[in-house]
Amino acid sequence: MVNFDIHFSIMDSESIISKINQHKTQPNLRFKLKEKVQLFTDKLFYTLFDIDTPVAENLIVLERLFDELVELGCWEIDKPCKKVWESYVVKLPEVLEKLNLDAQAFVNCDPASSSIEEVYMAYPGFYAIAIYRLAHELYVEGFPLVPRLMTEYAHRQTGVDINPGAQIGKSFFIDHGTGVVIGEAAIIMNDVRIYQGVTLGGLYVAKSLRKTKRHPTIENNVTIYANATILGGKTVIGANSIIGGNAFITSSVPPNSTVYHSSEIKIKTAPNVS
Template sequence: MDQQAIIDKIKQHKKQPNLRFALKERVEAFTNKLFYTLFDIDTPVEGNLDILKSDFEELAKLACWECENPCSKVWKGYLESLPNVLESLNLDAEAIVDCDPASLSIEEVYMAYPGFYAIAIYRLAHELYKVGFPLVPRLMTEYAHSKTGVDINPGAKIGKSFFIDHATGVVIGESAEIKDHVKVYQGVTLGALYVAKDLKETKRHPTIENNVTIYANATILGGETVIGANSIIGGNAWVTESVPPNSTVFHTPEIKIKTATNV
């Protein structure tokens, strides 16, 4: 097969007219600029907001091929949401400092904690998800996923003072609801019991009430599953039904230790 025949074959199977990876790259640049504008003391807010507005209009052109109304109109409402988002993120950072004895300063949390970065990008993406802005919120959280190992769907609902410790491997599904002052450790999954396309409009992921701690590698599944307030879910627990408030759930594996006697 000559080169032209190969080119023709590739074009034949290149079927998605709106699949422009420039959108993905621009979302990542927009996300970085937005994060720095909110947190970096040397990044000017005034000038960057004008740049972000222009960048957002470009994202709208690339992402909104099916929308009847111009997505650029979303910017004003999104801009107005940013002070509240920043206030929530500052509470998240303070919760991490208060809960983690290894944190030496709040600056360390903002710059070095992957859990905080994942929460920050989720909260920024969630505001766009709520108004139905297409694709960009998911690309934002997937960018954070690639950098931190934390997969938070932008549709999840997360309350105040959320703390993800160590971060890697955490999965939070689209219809999960997390209330205030919840702590989650690495490897935790808040997922669905079943995966089927016809469940799209149903609540598939669990609800976590106030002041719950979920330790490493615990898996909590199902839209009807509610973890009651002030409960503790131990490491490696597998939970598919609701837990009353003030409960402790733990997994008890059998551990055997053999010690050599002739050493």
Template sequence: MDHKAIIAKINKHKKQPNLRFRLKNRTETFTDTLFYTLFDIETPVEDNLHVLEAMFEELVDLACWESEKPCKKVWKNYVEKLPGILEKLNKDAEATVNCDPASLSIEEVYMAYPGFYAIAIYRLAHELYTIGFPLVPRLMTEYAHRQTGVDINPGAQIGNSFHIDHGTGVVIGETAIIKDHVKIYQGVTLGGLYVAKHLQKTKRHPTIEDNVTIYANATILGGNTVIGANSIIGGNAWLTASVPSDSTVFHTPEIKIKTLSNA
């Protein structure tokens, strides 16, 4: 097969007219700039908001494929929400300082804690998601996922003072609801009981009430599953049904120890 024929075949199979990976790269740059604007004391807020607006206009041009949707109005609405998002994120950082005896300072949380970074990008993405601009928020949270190992869908609803410790392997699904003062550890999954395309518009993921702690590698599945307030879910627990308030749930493994005498 000659060179022109190869090119023709490749072009024939490039079927997605809106698939521009430039959008992914630009979203990552926008996400970094937004994070620095909110948190870095040396980054001028006023100047950077102008930079971010120009970046966002490019994202709109790349990602808003349906011309009848008013994507151009999204930025103004979004900027108005930034102070409230920052206030929530400061509460998240304070929750981490108060929960984790290993934290030396709140500055360490902002700069070095993957759980906080994942929550920050989730909160910044969630507001874009709720005002009807879905692809860019998904790219933002996937960028955080790649860096931290924490996968939070931008559609999830998460309350105040949320703490993720360690973080790696955490999965929080699109329709999960997490209320205030919740703590979760590495490997926790808040997922769907089963996967089917027709469930797209239904609540597929669990609800976690106030003051719940979920320890490492626990799996909680199903849209009707509610973990009651003030409960503790132990490590490696597997739940597909609701738990009342003030419960303690734990997994008891069977442990067998082989020695030379009974091997």
């Protein structure tokens, strides 16, 4: 009886393994890529900001890590992604310059910030912006999947979901961060401030709209308060406008506007009480 049980167990196990293998149909799905992207992202962040991290040595390490990402995540036969590193690395000083402006915007906009070092090390909004800017340059270069994995890594850590395809100008500020969603085709100009729970999304989700501008444009010096939702590729929030908390917007707003979500208050009265 014991031998039969062992034999049955082996046969059952072989059947399960065979069926699982039959349904593993994605030849390029290697989760090692996800782990390598996280390592690359961390190393990149430290290289740009940590004063004790040697830049020259780390750039060599980053290039090696990047080659591994190409092997795992660039599936074209001729591996055109191998050429991306050379054009990407020269952009890092400019990205760092933009991020330093973002960090200063946090200091200027948030009265709770005690130092700029606190912004770099403790503000989830800044971290999300940093990884977005680093991923965006790879997105522009056309490296498949890796920029998305970078911003999703930041999303898991911060609650801020910025698609690497979004276009974001200088001195960008996200306060608190949790629940912020910025879509792939969103355009955000300079000196924009947004708060937790803000969504810059699309009105429609049809796959046929993949190549169209589905997400709104936010012009210079706009403030968008908590939980506001702004939808649509033709929606433009004009410069110097203020969008109040919980506002729901699907059409354009002129420059210098103030938009508030108005709450209706009704006081219940007991029956037969005048």
